[in-house]
Amino acid sequence: MSGAVDLTALKERADAQRQQAQRSAQAARTAPPADGAAPPSPGGSPPAGDGGAVIDVTEATFETEVLARSQQQLVLVDLWAEWCGPCKQLSPVLERLAGQAQGSWVLAKIDVDANPRIAQAFRAQSIPMVVAIAQGQPVAAFNGVRSEAEISQWVGEILSQLGDVLPGAMPADAEPEEDDPRMVAAADKLNGGDFEGALADYRAIAEAEPNNVEAASAARNLEFVLRAQAHDPAIVDNAAPADVDAQLAAADVLLLSQQPEAAFDRIIGVVKVTAGDDRTRARTRLLELFELFDPAEPFVVAARRKLATALY
Template identity: 65%
Template sequence: MSGAVDLSVLKERAEAQRAQANRPTPPPAAASSSAPGPAGGAAFPAVYDVTEETFETEVVARSSQVLVVVDLWATWCGPCKQLSPTLERMAAESGGTWVLAKVDVDANPRIAQLFGVQSVPTVVAIAGGQPVSAFAGAQPAAQIQGWIDDIMTQHGAAITGVPAAEDGDEAEEPVDPRMAAAEDKLNVGDIDGALADYKAIAAAEPNNVEAASLVRNLTFVARAQAHDPADVADAAPDDLEKQLAAADIELLNQQPEAAFDRIVKVVARTAGDDRSAARARLLELFELFDPAEPFVVAARRKLATALY
């Protein structure tokens, strides 16, 4: 998952849908239980299904009133059959502390794309209209509960009905010495050292979104800086490695459109392993940007055309 997820893509689609008709009726809840609204407000279903059209209303907007946990699953996914019932039971027993929004990724691919989902099950917590934490794979109930408790402690103020700390009562968030040490290395130009530190943090804490994002960005920078521009200046169209290296250099030079177009052309004229490698590299580069960036959206369309 990318570190900075912009939910406006599906919001705009939902608003366009409502411009032509009344607000869609919420989909049937996956479970019959309901959660009381925050501070005695309107009741929400404890568990319910979400589509691309209802995502903005039933997830983004609702997350300003109650913590929304999004379960991204698929019918063919074995671990999903283990995790989903656990999440549904926990949501029903949460007393309205949080609700569970279920997304079938096969029926709603844009939601999966929005979050950069690479495997299912993936679970994302939304508070105050933004994703704040995530995990992938089946987890035991106790670990999930600890994850939710941490989110409520850190992000409860973004949700209406969760009292904010009084002035002077809010404790300053402690600085993680590992992150601080890695940042110090980065500030003095030690990219390799900083990258190694961030990788260690991300490996130890799979839910550390900041560390994972920095790993992606620094991995790209280290790779791009290792290329010799002169060596790829006249790269042959069928030289996969040099074409990918040239794209790295273009992206490092703030030319994402040129970099993406170059790889799309490689995808269009190759097959087999070369095509797979080029496609994988392009998807990797997409993760360095907000998925709503116009040049990312345009490149995804071009990639789809080249593939199909």
């Protein structure tokens, strides 16, 4: 099927909606805890479905959850609808196999009634329809109901043909990697309410292993959440224009309330009217906040341009 289905238009539409989707994901990571509950685990929103093996996908998330993910891992797209009887037979089989796949592939479930452009992009004449996606392109597909054994054989053949093309996929018979006990201990502290202890653990791991992206990301996210929650939300309205500390605090509050553009603009405003150490401090803080997001986010790209203009 490679090259037979043009997903370009669908990707462009998803890109146009991606900013809002990413804001929602960031909100889930950084929302303040309610009633004393622990803040969400840093470093990214938790995987959906069966340990991340089953994902509900929409037109807004198709680019990130299917096309981008397929660069690292085989994605099976399950096109279904509530009224489709055969879909209700096939979907549980696919979900069960995905849960048993140990990371060799992931199932992306798409309701064609709610997401008609995706069905059009795949030229779906009937459902259920299952499409295998690798490196952003369809590589195989089938329509109708198949047995568990038939599907397992079909997926196995695809994975064998792909070989080492997908670096993030584990072979179907591979043993899952054991969790790092240090990361587990840090997560346990976080979930138990010992935020400072969890932060200390994440920092220690990141310092000992500079290439440990997960620990560094967890530390950055937790540092931000704890710092932002310590500010009085009224600082957004009360911060004096010349008070650098107050303006940086206001930016934290704005970002915690899912207003990244406003937060970035607040700091860029400080950069414009300061010099020396104050300007350096504001610029450094802004760069730190950028690291909480995908660098390709439109609002991050726009803020970087504004910062460059403010500096030069």
